[in-house]
Amino acid sequence: MLELRGINTYYGKIHALRDVSLSVQEGEIIALIGSNGAGKTTTLMSVSGIIPPSSGEILFKGRAIHDSSPEAIVRLGIAHVPEGRRIFPFLTVMENLSLGAFLRKDRQNIKKDLDTVFDLFPILKNRKDQPGGNLSGGEQQMLAISRAFMARPGLLLLDEPSLGLAPLVIKQIFEIITELNTTKGTTLLLVEQNANLALKTAHRAYVIENGCITLTGKGRELLVHDDVRKAYLGL
Amino acid sequence: MIDTLLKSLRTALWFMFLTFPILAVRIDSLKNAVTVRWPAVIILGAVIFLISVLWHTAGLVKRSWFFRFDGFKQFIQRLPDQDALSPFMIRTTLGAAAVFMISLPFFASSYQTNVMINALLYVMLGLGLNIVVGLAGLLDLGYVAFYAVGAYLYALLNLHLGIGFWIALPMGAALAAFFGILLGIPVLRLKGDYLAIVTLGFGEIIRLILENWDRVFKGPSGISHISRPSLFGIGIMESSVHHAIIYMYYIVVVLVLSTFFFVSRLKHSRIGRALLALKEDEIACQAMGIDKMKTKLTAFALGATWAGMAGVIFAAKTTFINPASFTFMESAIILSIVVIGGMGSIPGVVLGAFFLVLLPEYFRELGDYRMLVFGGAMILVMVFKPRGLLENTKPTVTYVSQQTGPDTP
Numbered sequence: 001m002l003e004l005r006g007i008n009t010y011y012g013k014i015h016a017l018r019d020v021s022l023s024v025q026e027g028e029i030i031a032l033i034g035s036n037g038a039g040k041t042t043t044l045m046s047v048s049g050i051i052p053p054s055s056g057e058i059l060f061k062g063r064a065i066h067d068s069s070p071e072a073i074v075r076l077g078i079a080h081v082p083e084g085r086r087i088f089p090f091l092t093v094m095e096n097l098s099l100g101a102f103l104r105k106d107r108q109n110i111k112k113d114l115d116t117v118f119d120l121f122p123i124l125k126n127r128k129d130q131p132g133g134n135l136s137g138g139e140q141q142m143l144a145i146s147r148a149f150m151a152r153p154g155l156l157l158l159d160e161p162s163l164g165l166a167p168l169v170i171k172q173i174f175e176i177i178t179e180l181n182t183t184k185g186t187t188l189l190l191v192e193q194n195a196n197l198a199l200k201t202a203h204r205a206y207v208i209e210n211g212c213i214t215l216t217g218k219g220r221e222l223l224v225h226d227d228v229r230k231a232y233l234g235l
Numbered sequence: 236m237i238d239t240l241l242k243s244l245r246t247a248l249w250f251m252f253l254t255f256p257i258l259a260v261r262i263d264s265l266k267n268a269v270t271v272r273w274p275a276v277i278i279l280g281a282v283i284f285l286i287s288v289l290w291h292t293a294g295l296v297k298r299s300w301f302f303r304f305d306g307f308k309q310f311i312q313r314l315p316d317q318d319a320l321s322p323f324m325i326r327t328t329l330g331a332a333a334v335f336m337i338s339l340p341f342f343a344s345s346y347q348t349n350v351m352i353n354a355l356l357y358v359m360l361g362l363g364l365n366i367v368v369g370l371a372g373l374l375d376l377g378y379v380a381f382y383a384v385g386a387y388l389y390a391l392l393n394l395h396l397g398i399g400f401w402i403a404l405p406m407g408a409a410l411a412a413f414f415g416i417l418l419g420i421p422v423l424r425l426k427g428d429y430l431a432i433v434t435l436g437f438g439e440i441i442r443l444i445l446e447n448w449d450r451v452f453k454g455p456s457g458i459s460h461i462s463r464p465s466l467f468g469i470g471i472m473e474s475s476v477h478h479a480i481i482y483m484y485y486i487v488v489v490l491v492l493s494t495f496f497f498v499s500r501l502k503h504s505r506i507g508r509a510l511l512a513l514k515e516d517e518i519a520c521q522a523m524g525i526d527k528m529k530t531k532l533t534a535f536a537l538g539a540t541w542a543g544m545a546g547v548i549f550a551a552k553t554t555f556i557n558p559a560s561f562t563f564m565e566s567a568i569i570l571s572i573v574v575i576g577g578m579g580s581i582p583g584v585v586l587g588a589f590f591l592v593l594l595p596e597y598f599r600e601l602g603d604y605r606m607l608v609f610g611g612a613m614i615l616v617m618v619f620k621p622r623g624l625l626e627n628t629k630p631t632v633t634y635v636s637q638q639t640g641p642d643t644p
Contacts, residue, residue, distance in 0.1 A: 050521045074524030086519035088512050098632045099512050102505065103524040151524065 001026040001187055002047065002078075002155055007056035007066075009039075009046045016042045017053065018211040024155065029181050029188045031202035031219060033195045033232055039211040040191040041083050044157045047189070048080040049073045060155070075103050079153035083160050083191075085144040089133030093124055096132050096143055100150030110150070116184075117146040120176060138169035142176070149180065156180065158190045162197065170194070174201050195232035199223045207232075243287035247280040254279060336488060340481040348484050352552060354592040355487045356545050361572040361584040362494050363541025368570065369579035370507060371534035372514025374431040376566050377418070377438025381411040381539040383445060383561035385546020390458040390556050391451075400464035400551045404544060411543020412536040419535035423528055426517075438566055445558040457557025461550050483552050490548070494541060499581055501537070508632070510534055511579070575616050577623025586624050 002024040009017040017039050024030045034040050045051040047058060049070040058066040065073050074080075079100075088096050097117065101110045118125040121142045127135060132143055141161055148156055161177065162170040174197055180186045192198035199205055199219045207215035207228060215227065222228045259276045262269050340348050360382060367375045385407035392398040392406070422433050445452045452458075463479045464486060501507045509525045510533075521527060550556050568591060576587025594612060598605035616624060 048522060050518060069526065070521040071524040071526045074522070080522040082518055082522050086516050086522070088515040088519065090515055091508075091511060092632075094632050095508060095511070099508060099520075099523050099525070102509065147523070 001028075001061060002189065003057075003059040004043070004047070005057040005059070007043070007046055007053045007058065009042050009051060009053045011042075011051070016211055017046065019056070020208070020211070020213055022206050022213060022216070024187060024189055026154075026187055027181070027185065028204060029177070029190060029202045031198040031205040032189065032191045032208060033193070033198055033205060033228075034208035035193075035232070038208045040208055041159055042211075043208070044080060044159050044189070044191055047073075048078060048157060050080070071103065074151055074153075077152075077154035078157065079148035079151040079155075080157040081144045081148045081159055081161065084163060085137075085140045087132040087135075087140050087143050087147065090131055092131055093128045093135070093143060096147050097124075097150050100147035101152075103151065109152070113150055113152060117149060120179070121146055138165050138173070141165060141169075141173055145173070145176065145180075149184075149186070153186065155187045155189065158188060160191055160193060162192060162194045170197065177201065195228065196223070199228075239288060239291040242291060243284050246287045247284035250283040251276050251280045340484050345477050345480050348480050349552075350593065350596050352480070352484050352487050353596075354589055355484075355491050356549060356552075357569065357572060357588040357592045358491050358585050359487075359494050359541050359545045359548075360569045361576065361588045362498050362581065363538045363545070364569050365538075365573050365579065365581070365584050366498065366501065366510070366541075367534050367538035368573050369584070370502065370510040370514065371531065372510075373531065373534060374427060375434045375535075375538070376431045376563070376570065377434040377436070377441070378538070378542060378569055379561045379563070379565040380418075380438040380441035381414055381542035382546040382549065382565065383441055383558075384411045384414050384539075385543035386550040386556045386560070387445060387452060387458075387546070388543070389547040389550045390461050393461050393550075394458055397462075399462060400547065404547050407543040407547035408540045409543070411539040411546065414543075415535040415537075415539025416532050418539075419532045423531055435563065435566075438561075438563060442558050442561050442563075445561065452558075455557055455559070457555060457559075459555040461554045461556070463554060464551050483548075487548060490544065495581060502579075502581070503632075506530070506533060571613065575613060575623060577625040580623065580625045583623050583625035590624070 004020055004022050007017050007020040008015070020039070020043060022030070022032070022043075032040050032043060042051060046053045046066075049065070049068055049072070053066055056066065057064060060073075060076055060078060063076065065076065065078075068076075088099065091099070097114060098110075101113070104110055118128075121139075123139055124143060124146060127139065132140065135143060141163075145156075145158070145161065158177065161173050165173065177188060177190070178201060181188055190198055190202060199222050202219040205217065205219050205222050206213050207222070215222065215225070217225065223233075255276065258279060259272050260269060261272055339351060343351070360378070363381075364375065364378050367373050367378070388407045388410050389398075389400065389403040392403050418434065418437050422430055425433055446455055448454075464482065466482065509520070509530045512520050512523070512525060513527065513530050513534075517527060520530075549560070553560075572587040572591050573584055574587075575590060576585070577583025590612075591609075595605055595609050598608055601608060
């Protein structure tokens with residue numbers, strides 16, 4: 001479904017991604033793990049076109065998207081939940097959600113998806129007219145995921161959904177992520193620092209270090225891989 | 236208490252020190268002597284000391300006598316948020332306002348009508364800038380440039396080609412929108428302070444061009460004898476200034492109403508929501524598929540459109556324009572209208588415009604002190620109501636459940 005071939009991305013002179021290649025098949029949950037500054041977020045930013053790569057190819061459903069604008073990429077069906085949630089704090093929950101469906105014109109289906117979101121996260125329905133900034137961290141993360149879901153993406157890019165949340169809430173979020181994948185058929189590319197949880201949730205995973213993919217394999221396999229255990233699980 | 240007194244004393248001394256050169260030192264050029272007006276300095280010090288003590292004790296005994304009798308604060312804070320008003324109250328107020336506005340020229344003098352035209356012009360300018368600053372959050376300090384573009388377009392077309400008001404009006408709007416995009420393109424990447432400085436520069440550039448390129452724009456002496464608007468192609472309005480003003484008044488009322496209509500529709504539209512979102516988080520916007528460039532340029536173009544129209548009206552109203560009408564001070568006032576009224580709020584901007592245009596106008600009696608009153612009122616509003624007189628709190632979308640059954644899950 002998504003394929004990155006030799007992606008190089010720069011921030012000014014800083015070479016953030018070096019020949020990153022990875023692939024995501026339809027229906028998979030893929031985890032991308034790595035330490036701070038390894039290039040996890042940059043990878044997602046490059047896929048969604050917010051920080052376009054300077055060389056390499058990104059194919060989505062067979063179409064090259066590395067030269068496309070962010071809005072064209074969203075239109076093709078890739079939604080991005082940015083790091084740190086980035087909900088719109090002064091807009092209400094409803095406004096946030098409707099912005100998620102910004103490019104869609106099928107009003108009836110948007111309403112249906114809204115109901116789906118409120119079924120998944122009943123708390124958002126209770127708070128639908130409150131400003132997003134009044135929500136707790138966990139609720140904001142739910143809102144961010146829901147907002148991206150409102151674009152009805154084929155592929156959802158999730159950047160650190162566990163950031164700054166309580167363990168119980170993280171568990172809940174990951175259950176929903178799995179549910180989005182199994183019942184809604186959403187393919188997920190997940191970036192996480194919480195390697196343990198990410199590897200347990202994902203079908204396959206990639207390890208990124210200093211902008212290079214160093215390791216790849218099935219989630220459960222990496223969980224018992226010696227290097228991964230030492231570097232990311234602290235065992 | 237001692238603390239308060241010491242603090243107040245320090246404040247008073249600072250004030251005396253800071254105002255010393257302008258207040259106390261008096262140079263008598265005839266006698267070639269410098270005199271120092273000590274009594275004035277001491278009176279000032281005492282007054283500041285008293286105010287400071289009052290201010291601090293008020294902070295200590297909050298909600299005691301001082302605050303209960305502080306009518307201004309009460310008045311300001313009681314101004315409800317938009318959505319707290321009942322529909323009946325809104326309708327009654329709007330009805331009364333409509334009757335007042337429509338009948339105004341019949342009982343008011345030409346002077347009063349003219350003042351009201353001026354206020355309405357600023358309502359238009361405020362609503363236009365509100366799109367840029369209030370909705371999209373792009374701080375534009377050179378907004379007056381677009382106003383100038385509209386005014387000069389009409390003045391020059393009228394001077395050289397004899398083109399009338401009604402043709403110039405859409406042309407002014409279009410040209411201003413074009414200039415809006417022209418300014419927008421280079422500043423797309425800038426935000427906040429940086430954007431403010433560039434727009435400030437843009438405003439000054441336009442003014443300096445108008446001032447110095449005399450062959451085209453007639454320089455500081457300006458362009459005079461601009462035609463007033465005609466009625467169905469008949470220039471009967473030239474005969475009586477009073478009638479011309481009344482006619483102008485109704486034109487402005489209609490244009491302001493259409494501005495209301497447009498801006499409120501815009502606010503609740505997709506583009507409006509995109510603008511609001513852009514103000515809060517650009518990266519999230521991009522992740523939602525909102526085209527950042529297009530949205531920003533739309534904001535600049537739409538905002539400028541109204542300034543352009545207001546400019547054409549201004550030229551037709553005063554029949555004379557020169558660069559002095561388009562200084563940075565104008566931009567600052569329009570921005571203040573938006574900020575004091577309440578960013579993003581339409582009734583807020585209307586209130587802000589009336590406040591900022593009518594207050595200095597009707598306080599002319601106070602002579603030199605009117606600017607002091609004006610500035611003081613601005614400070615008070617910002618201290619007690621920092622988000623503007625009428626906050627913008629109304630959500631732009633509401634949820635209607637598809638499922639039947641109780642609304643709460």
